[in-house]
Structures are given as structure tokens and as C-alpha cells.
Amino acid sequence: MAGQTIGRIAAAADCKVQTVRYYESIGLLPEPVRSPGNQRLYGAATVERLRFIRHARALAFPIDAIRDLLSLADRPDQPCDAVDSIARTQLLEVEQRIDRLTALKTELERMIAQCSGGHIANCRVIESLGDHDLCVTDHGEEGGLGPPQR
Amino acid sequence: MAGQTIGRIAAAADCKVQTVRYYESIGLLPEPVRSPGNQRLYGAATVERLRFIRHARALAFPIDAIRDLLSLADRPDQPCDAVDSIARTQLLEVEQRIDRLTALKTELERMIAQCSGGHIANCRVIESLGDHDLCVTDHGEEGGLGPPQR
DNA sequence: CTTGCACCTGCAGTCGCTGAAGGTTCTAGC
């Protein structure tokens, strides 16, 4: 088993080749062995690791949380409280983002509903954007204010 | 009316001083007049403009959409269809983000619920992260895969 | 007149990639 090339494992994990190299550069993936011509060659374990990372990213876990999850996954005899806690934290984050976006949705719907289709001088959308006090919800910050938590 | 300093208008719009300078640098705010000592001085119109921008950002409009909205707001005699359309697009984006996050939430809840509190070797959370096929929803991409649309 | 805060410019860093430039290696077909 000679190992897979970077292109193959990127395809297997549905990501770009550069992304694999990026993960290696930040220490999420180990440095692989190289072919005589200096090309990276990966074993099955690294492919699995990459798929794990990609799935966690698709679930919006931040890289640092994934780093923690990976080091936990490497100690199968440990209790899984820590894993649970990371996942619960992530669930909370996602729920908070949904809540904030739902407030935005409400506000946008209200603004749009008030528009009677006239001219910009009387446009409720423009007016609402100019005056936060017209808002009914407390859509605090989502949309870039503060760290994005992607 | 001598004009407000940058610190005052930043406070009035609930943002950082640097952010105001940033908006100027990307052309969202006009270059203000300067005091004899080279400090920016703003009139009431710019303060309003800044508040408009901040509110639109709080509603997650991208900067480019805000640029369009501002130039529309400057032509009060135009029909407001274009404004409406930008707002509807934004509403759609927000709804799509909510949908994607809801799928993530479902998946996270499922993973967490399956965890029986044992050891990592049997941890369902770890296992689920390693195998995308265990997912019940099609949580495509939200969490950094693709442009963030903040 | 001094203290200390607010302001100035310019640049680096954030997060998680993505793209491009410019070069090397591998593989398939002839």
C-alpha cells in the first residue's frame, strides 16, 4: 500500500487540495511521508482524519474545537464528557445564531411589508434602516458585528 | 455648528472609531472636512449616514448592498422597487442561513442525544463526526464552507 | 504649563480558506 496522493484524499473528503495543505500547516493533519519526488503520500488513517475534520467544519465547529475533538478522539479510554461538552457548546452557538437571525428576519419582513411601492422619499425600508428605534425586536448583532464564529 | 469629532459620531452610531475610518476608506462615508489640526469633523448628515450603515450591517446586509441602498437613498424621486428588491434578497439570504443552521442544529442534537456518557471508544459524537453517512439531514454547507455572507 | 485623553497614519492580524505564480514530477500515449 503505497498511499494516496493529496488530490485523491482531497476528493475523498470533498475539499480542495490547498485546504489539505492548509490543515497540515496549522497542525490539524500530520506531516505525511513523501514520495521520492517529494510528493505527499497519505495512509488510510489520515484520510479518515480529514473526513472527520471536514464533517465537523460542515457542522460549523471552529478549528480550535476540532483540534480538541481530534486529540480526544485519539484517547479512546477517556470518558467522553469533554467531547459532549464541546458538542453542547457548539449546539448553543448554533441556537444563538438561529435566534439572532430570526430577529433579523422579523425586522426585514416588517420593513418590506410596510413598503407601499411608491417613491424612495416615502420608502419605509430606507426610513427603517435610518432609524433603529423603529425596530420591534432587539436584533443585537449578527451580520459581522463581533466575531463571526463560523 | 463646528461639527462632531470622530469619537462622538462613532459613539452615536455605536461603533469603533476605526470602523468609521474604515468606512471612509472604502468609500461608504465621504471624506469629511478637517480641523486646523487635521482632525475629522462631521456634520449631521454624515452622522445619519453612519447610523444607516450600522443598522443595515446589524441586519446583515453586505457592504455592497449597503452601498447600493445609500445611492438609492440619495435619489428620493426614484421608485423604490430597487430598494425593495435588495431587502427581499437580504431576507432570502437570512432565511437560507436559518434553514442551514437549523439542519446543523438537528444533527448536533442527534449526535448529543446518542451519547450515553461512556468512553470515547464508543462515543457516538466522535463516530458521527467521522462518518457523514450517519447524518439524517443534508446540512450542506454553513460554517465556513463557501463565502460567509455576513 | 502640564497631564492625559482623543486623534492621526499606516500596517498587521483575525478566520478559514482560495487563487495565482512559477517551478517540478508523474503518468499516459505514441
Add this chain to the structure above:
DNA sequence: GCTAGAACCTTCAGCGACTGCAGGTGCAAG
């Protein structure tokens, strides 16, 4: 064996929307 072209290599810059810092200047109060 040879050649074309795909896939690989390294390095660096850029995205969005800010934020922070360093090193310097202006200004207002006591």
C-alpha cells in the same frame, strides 16, 4: 524513449469587515 499535460510542489497575496497596535500629534481641563 519521448513528449504532452495533468498533478504536484512552495510561497505569497487576497477575501470581508473589521480590530488592534505602534508611534506620533492635537487639544482641552486643571
